[in-house]
Amino acid sequence: MMNDFNNKSFLVNQFLWIGVSLAISLAISIIVPFPYSLPIIIGVFILLSFYMRQRTMRRLGMSGATMFGNNTVNYYCMNCGQKHNQLACPRCGSKMKRVGT
Ligand SMILES: [Zn+2]
Numbered sequence: 001m002m003n004d005f006n007n008k009s010f011l012v013n014q015f016l017w018i019g020v021s022l023a024i025s026l027a028i029s030i031i032v033p034f035p036y037s038l039p040i041i042i043g044v045f046i047l048l049s050f051y052m053r054q055r056t057m058r059r060l061g062m063s064g065a066t067m068f069g070n071n072t073v074n075y076y077c078m079n080c081g082q083k084h085n086q087l088a089c090p091r092c093g094s095k096m097k098r099v100g101t
Contacts, residue, residue, distance in 0.1 A: 010056075021048050076100050 025041040079094035
């Protein structure tokens with residue numbers, strides 16, 4: 001339930017930011033004539049997305065870290081296909097691994 005709520009507010013936040021950046025780019029294109037407004041708009045978009053990512057990362061904080069931690073990544077031996085998380089395959093001793101889910 002809590003997770004669902006967080007996802008929804010995250011989506012709302014995303015849409016809010018898209019709206020804000022659209023409004024800013026519109027305002028710039030009105031104030032500044034077209035060919036010159038383009039690099040300014042792109043710059044604003046880059047700055048906004050950078051700021052947004054910083055904010056989101058800070059907001060997620062530990063939950064983001066645990067999310068990545070819980071994300072199961074399995075390694076499979078490239079030689080025999082044995083699933084293992086060790087340096088060398090316990091079945092055949094090969095150190096060649098591939099990542100699977
Ligand atoms: Zn193996």
